[in-house]
Amino acid sequence: MQSRRGQRELLARLAELPPLEPHRYRIGVYFADGRVNLYQLRQWYKPLAELAQTYPVLILSRTSGAALALLDESPLPVAYVRRVVDLEQVIHDQDLHVVFYVNQNAKNFQMMRYGRRWHVFINHGESDKMYMTTNQFKAYDYALIAGDAARARLEKVLWDYDFDKRAIPIGRPQADHYLDGTSLPYTPDERDVVLYAPTWEGDRGAAAYGSITSHGVQLVRGLLATGRHRMIYRPHPRSGIGDHAYGAANREIIAAIAAANAADPTAQHVYDDGPSLGWQLAAADVAIVDISAMVYDRLAAGKQLLITRPANPEAQIDTGGYLQACEWLEATDAASMVARVDEVAHDAAALERLGIWVERYFGDTTPGVTTKRFHDAVDHLMAEWERFATLHAGEEEVDEFEEEDEDEAETLGA
Numbered sequence: 001m002q003s004r005r006g007q008r009e010l011l012a013r014l015a016e017l018p019p020l021e022p023h024r025y026r027i028g029v030y031f032a033d034g035r036v037n038l039y040q041l042r043q044w045y046k047p048l049a050e051l052a053q054t055y056p057v058l059i060l061s062r063t064s065g066a067a068l069a070l071l072d073e074s075p076l077p078v079a080y081v082r083r084v085v086d087l088e089q090v091i092h093d094q095d096l097h098v099v100f101y102v103n104q105n106a107k108n109f110q111m112m113r114y115g116r117r118w119h120v121f122i123n124h125g126e127s128d129k130m131y132m133t134t135n136q137f138k139a140y141d142y143a144l145i146a147g148d149a150a151r152a153r154l155e156k157v158l159w160d161y162d163f164d165k166r167a168i169p170i171g172r173p174q175a176d177h178y179l180d181g182t183s184l185p186y187t188p189d190e191r192d193v194v195l196y197a198p199t200w201e202g203d204r205g206a207a208a209y210g211s212i213t214s215h216g217v218q219l220v221r222g223l224l225a226t227g228r229h230r231m232i233y234r235p236h237p238r239s240g241i242g243d244h245a246y247g248a249a250n251r252e253i254i255a256a257i258a259a260a261n262a263a264d265p266t267a268q269h270v271y272d273d274g275p276s277l278g279w280q281l282a283a284a285d286v287a288i289v290d291i292s293a294m295v296y297d298r299l300a301a302g303k304q305l306l307i308t309r310p311a312n313p314e315a316q317i318d319t320g321g322y323l324q325a326c327e328w329l330e331a332t333d334a335a336s337m338v339a340r341v342d343e344v345a346h347d348a349a350a351l352e353r354l355g356i357w358v359e360r361y362f363g364d365t366t367p368g369v370t371t372k373r374f375h376d377a378v379d380h381l382m383a384e385w386e387r388f389a390t391l392h393a394g395e396e397e398v399d400e401f402e403e404e405d406e407d408e409a410e411t412l413g414a
Helices: 002-016 045-051 064-073 084-093 108-112 135-139 148-155 173-177 212-226 244-263 279-283 293-299 334-345 348-362 369-391
Strands: 027-031 057-061 078-080 098-101 118-121 142-145 167-169 192-197 229-233 286-289 305-308
Touching (some): 027 045, 045 173, 078 084, 084 108, 098 108, 118 135, 173 369, 229 244, 286 334, 293 348, 305 334
Parallel strands (some): 118 142, 142 167, 192 286
C-alpha cells in the first residue's frame, strides 16, 4: 500500500512537469536503489551540478521512493525509469555518452546491456572496506578512483585489469564543495567542535564497524558534559535497521543532545540528519568516525581525525592503508575518551602525519585541483566516445531494445 501511494504521488508530480528536452543529456547517473540509500548519490550532487554546466546530466531513478525524494532535493533533472521499457525510452530519446554508477546494485546490469556508451563506476566514497576491492569493477568500461591508495588496493585483487587505461584517478571532487557558502547551524565561539559520525551496525561480524553502542553513548555524554565542546552528531541513516539495541542507543544520543541544548541554549549542539554532507567535515575541529567512507571524506579535508576501534572481534580491519597509522579511539569510559579527543585535537605531529596520507589517498587537495581532474577525466571519456563513434560510423544499427522479462515489483517503501 505504501508503495502504491508513492506511485500515485510520483505519477501526479511527473504529470505536472514538462517532458525532458530530447537529445539534450550527455551524461546519465543511474540509481536503482530506494530512498534509504540516497546518501550514496547525494554526495555527488554538487560536483555533478558543476559538471552539468559543460555536459548536461540526467539522473535515472528506478524506484518511486527515491524518485520522489530526488524531485524534491536534486539540483539535477530526474527521469523515473521503473521498467526496462521506460529506461529504453529515455535511452532512445537522449544521447547518453557516459553513464555513471555510484553503487553495485544488481539492477545496474539492466543498464549496462546497452553499448555504444561508456559505463563508468564512480562509487559513493573512498575507503579500505571490503566493498572497495570487489571484482565488479571489471564490469565497467572505466572507474574513477580517488588516487594511489585506491589503485594499490585494487591491484591486489583484480587480475588482468588495465589500470593505466580503465582506472582514472581524480581525487575527491566533493571536497571542493564542503562548505560552498553553507551557513553553519551554530554560532562559532571558543568551543572545540567535534563531529561524531558513526556508521550503521553492519549486516555481519566482518563488517560490524558501528560504534554507537560500544563508544557512542559514553563518548557523547562525556563531551556534552565538559562545556568546552560542541557536538555535531551525524549517524548513518541505516543505524538500527538490523539491531534494536543499536537503534535504541542512537535515540539515546539524540535525546541527550536535545537535553543538553535545553539546559544550555548557548551550547548549540547539532543532531544532523540532513541530506547535505560537507560542511560538517570542514567545520569540525576534530572528527570521530567509524571504519567507513567517512574516514576518507574527512581525510580529504586534511584535519584532525580519530577512528573508533571496532568492538566486535570479527570486524575485518585492513591495516595495509591509512588504518595502519591512524589515531584510534578505544571503547572505554567517558573521561578517557574525552581526554583522547582533546589530545588529538591539538596534536601538531598527528596533523603532520595525516598530511602524508592525504596525499597518498587523494593527491593534490589544493582547492579546485580535484574538480579539474574530474572534468578532465570526463573530457577524456567524451573524446574517446567521439573517436569510437567515428571509427564505427556507417555501420549497421544494432537493435539493443529487445524484450526482456523483468520483475517490476518495488521494495515496499523504497
